[in-house]
Amino acid sequence: MSHDCRLYLITPPTLPADFERQLAEALDAGDIAALQLRLKNTPDDELRRTIDRLRPIAQSRGVAFLLNDRPDLAVQSGCDGAHVGQTDLSAKEARKILGDLTLGVTCHNSRHLAMEASEAGADYVAFGAFFATQTKEPPEMADLETLEIWAQTMEIPCVAIGGITAQNCAPLVRAGAEFLAVVGAVWAHENGPAAGVRALLAAIRAA
Secondary structure, three states: OHHHOEEEEEOOOOOOOOHHHHHHHHHHOOOEEEEEEOOOOOOHHHHHHHHHHHHHHHHOOOOEEEEEOOHHHHHHOOOOEEEEOOOOOOHHHHHHHHOOOEEEEEOOOOHHHHHHHHHOOOOEEEEEOOOOOOOOOOOOOOOHHHHHHHHHHOOOOEEEEOOOOOOOOHHHHHHOOOEEEEOHHHHOOOOOHHHHHHHHHHHHHHO
């Protein structure tokens, strides 16, 4: 299965000053399916400026550019789609706003939520967190079985998220995750984002 698994990058909680350069390096280091811009509590105008800066870097490389939480802004600002959680607007509402753009939905550890999301028109569902993570406190944990059963029985692709690194990703790849969503394993890699991407891709291939 491992050849089907691709990387899905999520931006760090706070963007460093030279983030454009880091992003370009990361995306040039290997095959990446998507980039999600995930900035919490950011005013709309700042969010728009950030989208305008980062979107071309992703799209010019054939990487889908997705916006967290804000389907309305995703449509207005030329993004490829949006990702919504369970507390944001419903998947059904998000689908209405996005038209035929990509919609992803956070489903934690619940196949029931994932079924509801797919019925509402989600293009992918995200399960997690699989491992402890610095990005969300405290994360709701997910188990491998949820991912495995989904991957075996459903057509809609699933993303695994939460504390995923090159060291721990093999079971997720083997369980059938179509995408691995990563934050720290790339942006906080000791040798830089490109090295982080290469290490993850090598681990996916080895799984």
